[in-house]
Amino acid sequence: MSGPVVILFVLIGLAILLIALFAFRPSVTTTPTRKILDFAALFILPSVCLAMGFQVHMERSKQTQFCISCHAMTPWGQSLYVDDLHHLAATHFQNHLVPHSQACFTCHTTYTIFGDAQAKLSGLKHIYMQYIAGPPKVIRISSPYNNRECLHCHSGMRVFEEGPVHAAMMDQFKSNSISCLSSGCHDVVHNTSGLAKEKLWRPGQP
Amino acid sequence: MKFNALGFDRLLRISGVLAILGLAVEAYTLLWFHPLSFVAFALVGGLLIVVGIAVYLLSLLSFLKSSK
Numbered sequence: 576m577s578g579p580v581v582i583l584f585v586l587i588g589l590a591i592l593l594i595a596l597f598a599f600r601p602s603v604t605t606t607p608t609r610k611i612l613d614f615a616a617l618f619i620l621p622s623v624c625l626a627m628g629f630q631v632h633m634e635r636s637k638q639t640q641f642c643i644s645c646h647a648m649t650p651w652g653q654s655l656y657v658d659d660l661h662h663l664a665a666t667h668f669q670n671h672l673v674p675h676s677q678a679c680f681t682c683h684t685t686y687t688i689f690g691d692a693q694a695k696l697s698g699l700k701h702i703y704m705q706y707i708a709g710p711p712k713v714i715r716i717s718s719p720y721n722n723r724e725c726l727h728c729h730s731g732m733r734v735f736e737e738g739p740v741h742a743a744m745m746d747q748f749k750s751n752s753i754s755c756l757s758s759g760c761h762d763v764v765h766n767t768s769g770l771a772k773e774k775l776w777r778p779g780q781p
Numbered sequence: 782m783k784f785n786a787l788g789f790d791r792l793l794r795i796s797g798v799l800a801i802l803g804l805a806v807e808a809y810t811l812l813w814f815h816p817l818s819f820v821a822f823a824l825v826g827g828l829l830i831v832v833g834i835a836v837y838l839l840s841l842l843s844f845l846k847s848s849k
Contacts, residue, residue, distance in 0.1 A: 590804055
């Protein structure tokens with residue numbers, strides 16, 4: 576459990592304790608001190624717990640573990656472990672080119688000012704799809720993957736920019752007119768349909 | 782206002798119960814790794830806490846009125 580979560584639990588415990596102590600006593604205690612304690616127990620602490628809880632949930636929704644907690648995402652979770660580094664998601668995950676704990680989010684957020692919030696909103700849409708509409712039979716990306724997300728990390732990277740193929744087409748990459756995922760280039764990302772045939776990497780067992 | 786009839790103590794207790802329930806739900810969702818845990822946090826825990834705070838503010842109003 577991370578630091579903020581521990582603090583939040585302490586605050587929640589404290590709030591419940593204070594409420595139990597003060598909110599259920601008769602109003603003989605309408606002294607100013609009592610009013611202040613009431614205010615802390617029933618207004619300040621619950622508000623703080625609510626705000627912090629929101630923050631913790633937002634952070635947690637970025638976690639790889641959270642993304643694959645929907646059953647429909649299991650194959651994509653497995654695709655991170657494919658034992659073939661031509662698989663784009665697998666190589667980024669296994670070599671820690673994206674943070675392990677936020678692998679999906681790092682590639683699937685949009686790197687714009689409100690990208691984080693946007694990603695959260697589309698997350699709510701996914702919850703709707705999971706529980707109300709039902710997951711679609713064929714899961715596809717909702718809008719074509721934007722090169723901007725790759726370039727967020729790759730632009731300025733020497734191995735990337737000095738490669739002759741990349742260098743020749745940099746403008747088209749930046750304007751998104753040629754996708755990084757074009758066939759023949761980086762077109763194997765998750766390849767979940769071929770997953771059954773792939774060997775999976777088991778960490779610690781080379 | 783109708784709430785006045787309930788009295789300050791009652792309102793304070795109602796507020797306390799709602800806030801405790803809301804905080805308990807919040808604590809639970811923090812331990813529950815599930816796609817719906819955020820939804821439960823916001824729609825159940827959050828709502829209970831917000832209503833609890835609102836009832837507390839109402840109790841303050843009723844206290845101010847009755848002490849006039």
